[in-house]
Amino acid sequence: MKRLVLAGAGHAHLHVLRALAETPWSGVEVVLVTPHPRQIYSGMVPGWIAGHYHLDECVAPILPLAQAAGVRTVQGAVCGLDADRRSVSLQDGRTIAFDVLSLDTGAGIAMDAGVARHPGLLPVRPLESFVAQWTQALPMLLSDVHARVAVVGGGAAGVELALALAYRLGRESGPAAPRVTLACGGGPLRGHARGVVRRARAALAQQGVELIEQRVSFGASGLETAAGEPLAAAWVIAATGVAPPDWLAASGLALAPDGLIAVGQGQQSVSHANVFAAGDVASRIDAPHAKSGVYAVRAGPVLSRNLQRALAGHPPAPYQPQRRSLYLLATGPREAIVSWGPFAASGRFAWRWKDWIDRRFMRQYQSAPAARCRGDAPSG
């Protein structure tokens, strides 16, 4: 019997688990390695911070899904991979051999070494730690009107988080709410259409978020802007993009220039035919695309098909990621911005759309039996 190891229960692997629950794959032992028994859905985290969701609405319990799929779950985190010897090692010292390996562990966070030294640092990844840290920080922030929170990073996650927490703090503390700053060299939402950026700037102004369009670093006096101005924030939320997990460098896998796993069409490693990867931990060499949940979700069906093909000794089927994707960006209150290539719109309708898509996506994994599930994608 061949052994397939699924490392991480990220977006693409949720789909693989569901596919296994619908139709078991014969002659295969499937092992899932996951550090947590649940997967927090990042797309709903800004809505949770804003106070629109309870945390359990944003969470997919993994164990019932794995059980329905006939998959053995190993609680732990991969901390080493020997691709040539076909084994992964876990933090607790165990090793697991595989015939075929699929990696969907997400990535770490790319951070200035200086910013990483900040005593009030809350990195957005891993999401489990961020959610735990934010839960502890919120009451402290609400009881200290002089506090200031800085969000570093002007991508979709940074903008949504700055807006969500400014809205939440303002709603709970009124005009005396702690100040929120968004620091992003190059401005917010680079790469999105001008109309989207304009709407985001207006939303930031409306929520009272101070925008600093400079890189920040950790200088002699603490956090400071590139112009040398101090940024005296007690809390710093780092949403500064993805970085490869430490253990990839010595894995023997071919890596892309960004240090992530180099995969080709079919999400197959370009160096090891029995290794597949999807989501933020992988970079498509032939068709580069943004790191986002939308692409991680879309890779699920092809990953599932190609893992079966690899186990049967067949070459992978090709898959072309979409060139552009729909983003629905929450702006604090129950409103959102639509970003689709050059198209921009915003309002309550966009929030209702996002909320409907996200809840429908989560329902697929929150309720057994998995056999009822369909391949819906999240809002982006």
Ligand SMILES: Cc1cc2nc3c(=O)[nH]c(=O)nc-3n(C[C@H](O)[C@H](O)[C@H](O)COP(=O)(O)OP(=O)(O)OC[C@H]3O[C@@H](n4cnc5c(N)ncnc54)[C@H](O)[C@@H]3O)c2cc1C
């Ligand atoms: C606040 C926030 C909001 C966002 N909003 C959006 C959005 O609206 N739309 C969008 O498209 N993107 C959004 N993103 C980006 C999106 O979260 C990521 O691109 C997406 O989560 C990547 O999915 P993934 O499957 O690669 O990994 P993840 O979703 O990170 O899942 C990785 C899984 O692997 C597990 N894992 C981690 N390390 C290990 C290990 N060593 N061994 C085993 N398992 C491990 C984790 O516990 C987790 O279950 C947002 C990000 C953040 C931080």
